[in-house]
Amino acid sequence: MSTYLPEYHPEQETEATARPLTYRFEPKDYVFRSITRSGGIIVLVVMAMVGIFLASNGISAINEVGLWKFLTTQNWAPESNDFGIAAVLWGTVQIALVALLVAMPLSLGTSLFITEVARGWVQRTLTSLIDLLAAVPSVVFGLWGAYMLQPNIVDFSKWISVWFGWIPMFQVEGVDPASPLRDTVPFTASTFIAGLVVAMMIVPIQTSIMTESFRRAPIGEREGAFALGATRWGMIRTVVLPFGQGGIIGGTMLGLGRALGETIAIYLIISPVFEIKFHILEKGANSIAAMIALKYSESNEFAMSALMAAGFALFIVTMLVNFTASAIIARSRSGAESEG
């Protein structure tokens, strides 16, 4: 037995060039690829068709008033050619933001509780309850909001407006805070209440995405933090939250996308107004989706085209939000190992 010394002359010119690599698919792989690819293509085609359908039907209404007027008019009266999405788009965004402001901390807290504090049956039960919440139909949320939440929350609305009315957003006109009568009607059917109900509807999606991203925070880093004498909150702050950042942002954005498109629950709660309002506690709110549901049955062909145009605007906004969300989720470190 002896070893070998290969002949190697570094000073010689090398003849090596990279060779092209080709390969043949297995038939099974080929079938699999075709099926999955066509699935993906179908989804894209459907999406495109929805967009094209809305755009082509809405274009005649937009042409009638011009794009600028369509974007800036607050009224909605297609019969007199005076319509635009300014008020409803504003209302949509406002309700969604209220929902987000309430749902975000709630989801963050719930998912941290599920992943970092609860154990055993509590953890399992809570996880499935959240999933169950996602399965509740939105009309049920709407009824609950209108008949259960609203009568109980208006006093809270009033309390906010009495104490924080100096902030313009919380002002409610035509209410005398000194009056001893329990006059809560001006506080019903508001952006705030609609936002609260929508918040309940987006908590599940936000919570499950955040939970998923926190769960994947590497055990090695968690133990590393604890081994340095970290408190639990210290560990969460240095390991779990940075790791779950993408999940937090992405989940929040997905919830926002859902909140923007929510229809029936808002429809059941608000009393529609066609003006840009800043007073979120005050009676009267609106959203694109709720308006379409409201006006749909009484529309002639042209009014229908106007609604399609409004729908197209909503479609664009939600697409943008959702694409941003998935881009953030995909780019986050979640799922990628911390290997260097």
Next chain:
Amino acid sequence: MKMPSEPHTVAMTTLPDEAAGAGVHAGARAGQQSPEQSGTASQQLAVFDPADPFDAGSTFDPEATFDAGLEKRFSLAAQPAAGLEAENISAWFGERKVLDRVSLSMPAGTVTALIGPSGCGKSTFLRILNRMHEMVPSASLAGEVLLDGQDIYDPQQRITAARRNIGMVFQKANPFPAMSIYENTVAGLKLAGLKASRAEKDFLVEDSLRKASLWDEVKDRLHQPGGGLSGGQRQRLCIARSLAVSPRVLLMDEPCSALDPTSTRRVEETIESLRGEVTIVIVTHNMQQAARVSDTCAFFLAAQNTPGVIVEHGDTNAMFSDPRDQRTNDYVNGRFG
């Protein structure tokens, strides 16, 4: 240069007498104890009830953040190494017992190597020494761990303080990837809620990185991510991070098993330079490493389907040159395991 603060003059190993403690600790089991039994040496996980599904075990400790002034001096000033004493440690995962009445003395400032085949409970033993064992939901334990004579499982003791005093370096390097090298090094301060000035941190970063023999390699890129280092550098960053909170004991669980020979040598140099300052307990599968770095050595073994025990422990030279148990002799000479 070996310079333990309590020099072993008699180079001789010890075979634990299993019969001696058998009567006292038989059946004592954490989490299943009746209150009357709590006076025995067996120890309940006092901080939380592992069966409480509403609480994964509280490491929250309000006072740790409030007396920051005291803690700061406490933490930034280097503390003398402390002796560590494990007494009759038994450990379970669920119903399965993986350690049975293991006692070991790790004198202040010395390096103790734990050797033995895989699965014999070395990591479990090490994790019991700084209360990491109880992070596993099904885990329980009995026995005492005395740091300078004070039981770290005493209900009066804070788990965060125990872990800060007894640092740990893991088999897989685990720097915080979102943090820079600088931030990683002083992460322990932030985690414990300690405030330190910029100058204090600068000093601590250089000092700790120097001790971990990493300073020269990273001094020009302290503010780049810690995840961008090589495997060996990441491990030394973790050592520096542990040293920055000035632990009195440093536990290392196979710190070099994923490292190349050069990095391994650097880690061994670090251990050498820390001798006397910090009590070190290192698990290693590398017999040469154990022989090179340690003053004393303990050989763990778990026979088929029985919990792990210490077969023999004592002066490293004696363990390698003249072990008293045949199994030790076989193991250190690479004949099994």
